[in-house]
Amino acid sequence: MTCDEAQELITALVDQELLDPERPLLEMHLKECARCRFALEEERGLKTEIRAAADHLQASAQLRNRILTDPRLFPEKSQSTRGWRDSIWPRSFTLRPALIVTLLLVFTLSSLYLFNVHGTKQPIAVAALETYGLFLSNELPVSRANGAAKIKEQLIRAVGGSFEPMGYDFSAMNLEPVAGAIREIQGRKILVAIYQGQGGTLFCYTFVGSEADAPQAAARFFDADKKINFYAFSRGGMNAVLHREGDVICILASEMPMEELLALARSKARPS
């Protein structure tokens, strides 16, 4: 048996679907082939991760109700005529719950896809993050100034003093403020303070809003000491953490690992 021939059999073994006479042949090959033993372990790990991802996906209640009340899926509840539906709807009652689960997963994945690709109004927090890519490609008009105080002054003036940037000090992370920018998204002004240094690049967004501005898919954590909710989300390889201070929303965004960014946000956030 070659390694290429073993590949499909490894898949079936992982799923406990490999029977005689193929199983003993594969087991013999695995004893002799370290590469395929490694492939077997990798595929087992992958299956576990995909299964775990499924546990995190939840279809909306509305979608769930639509599927569970759809007469095509529950013909016994309606007087539907038999026809093409028979070809996709299993006659076996044991298969129907499984098909429903699959349909829920497929629809959930599809809705995620549609939201990402064709969504017309993404959350302001997600839209704001697009400035990060614009800055890295030198397409973001920024105001460069010497010193944090000068940048802060320019940003405050840009919004007529109605609110202020957070003005966090990240010098301990080897990050210094280098520029500021103003963006108007969905009719709201967003102050952007840009920090750079040996610690990389970090954006601090500030705008008037509420915690409802956090993306729905964000993971929420409550810091019991500071009594602040933190919302963590990722987009386009960048991590972001949102929190509220009074009526102002702050988002820290960076390519640094999410654990570090979350810890940083928690250390800097000030209770309202």
Place this chain on the structure above:
Amino acid sequence: MENPGPESHVLANELTTTITDALRKIPVEFRLPIVMIDMGDFSYAEAAEILSCPIGTIRSRLSRGRRLVHSHLRAYVGIEKGREKK
């Protein structure tokens, strides 16, 4: 049991997003067997009945599909396996 903490939830959420992103990127004929068998707990025979194709086709598409997903996820799978060993 020790509370895994918020960072674990963040990583789990991130991994879920990465996996669903990877699934979206692969052709639907490879995606469906993964969704049915890995996420929906179908057997090969059940998936074959619903998709109206031979069991061998399910097995080959699943194998190919997982390899495609794996190519998108290699770094993440490595991280998770490393964490389990701690």
